[in-house]
Amino acid sequence: TFRKDYNSLDHLGPVSSHGDNNLLQSSLTAKELVLDVLKKRAAEVDVDHCGPGEEDAFYVADMGEVYRQHMRWKMNLGRVKPFYAVKCNPDPEVLRLMAQLGNGFDCASKSEIDMALQTGIDPSRIIYAQPCKTKSYLRYASEVGVKQMTFDNADELYKIKATFPEAELYLRILTDDSTSLCRLSMKFGASMDQARMLLELAYKLELKVVGVSFHVGSGAEDPRAFLKAVQDARMVFDQAAEIGHELHTLDVGGGFCQDTFEKFAGILGEAVDTYFPPNIRVIAEPGRYYVATAYTLAANVIARRDIPDPDDPSRDAFMLYLNDGVYGNFSNIIFDHQHPVAQVLTCAADSQPGSPNSATSEDITYSIWGPTCDGIDVISERIALPGLLNTGDWLYFEEMGAYTKCSATRFNGFSDNHEVIYISSEPGASALLDY
């Protein structure tokens, strides 16, 4: 949803970025702006009278934050052109902004290719970065002119030869991803021992290898993994030249995180400049880096159970049940090893005069659960929050933009398509998106 009423920056007062690059002067930070919109939207719901689902969880997405991440990328990795990893968050508004920013797209399936093309970009701005592709999708890529794609095994080369012999191929090599949150190398990537054989086979099949790609694992922790991967890629470039291929692009994959970005970018940028001359194009496939911090999720407390505090039975503790859980937008707990942190958005008891809670504002112990019948549907096993929360109150969770909505299910009949309210805390993004 684009809500004009939530997007008037005048109405909310001037906004500032909370990063170093203070793009605007301000009284309201980007975080405060998001919180303001969350509160206004939550206040529209009357849980005692609303229709079914009107109290469903919802997102506020700050496209200004995506824009700031892009500026940060340009400042630190100017040589490396981002091809946004659509799988991470295929929200059409994110894709529209990526297209406007001049980025490319990393797609893993036909439907991701379609979503990227729907932004109006040229197919040359897409890399089909899935080393083991569905044959019919490969035919589709050929029909719509998406030529760039990765491979990491001989069978895939025969498949490409039979289906799309004009494709421009990137040999994906293995990396050491042992420090990554989500490891990928047990599934994809050719070892350095196999690289020469694959390059020779591609040459024999008259296929065009144009580059090398790798992925150090999603949520990587050790920046030296990038250095080693760039060194390995250099060796593969040299082998390819010996065989007769003319490689022109290095694809350094994804794995960049919000907190460690500058450290990683420093090591990667230096490695790339050391091992690859300026005529070699360098691209990347960042996903979570762009969107993780841009999305905040609000969920409603649908039920509460009073239990003795497991650590101090003389005190009360409470189990809170939300209308979103690990089968929904909190799928990042299961698939992405995340630990979303609950914060109180509204607490009706707080505003009631004489409430024990407002008098003491003491922290209360909660566990937080999702709405399905499954015991693994737990968001937080123990958390202290201010205020005596009850049915109808709202909690919110920051940093919910990556691997959340896209991997939500409809298990138990709950929605997998929650409202997103788009705002922009950055005039640059507002101008590109017409907000």
Ligand code: PLP
């Ligand atoms: N590229 C490929 C081939 C991937 O498999 C992934 C994630 O699994 C990404 C890019 C994006 O990774 P991240 O979100 O960690 O940047």
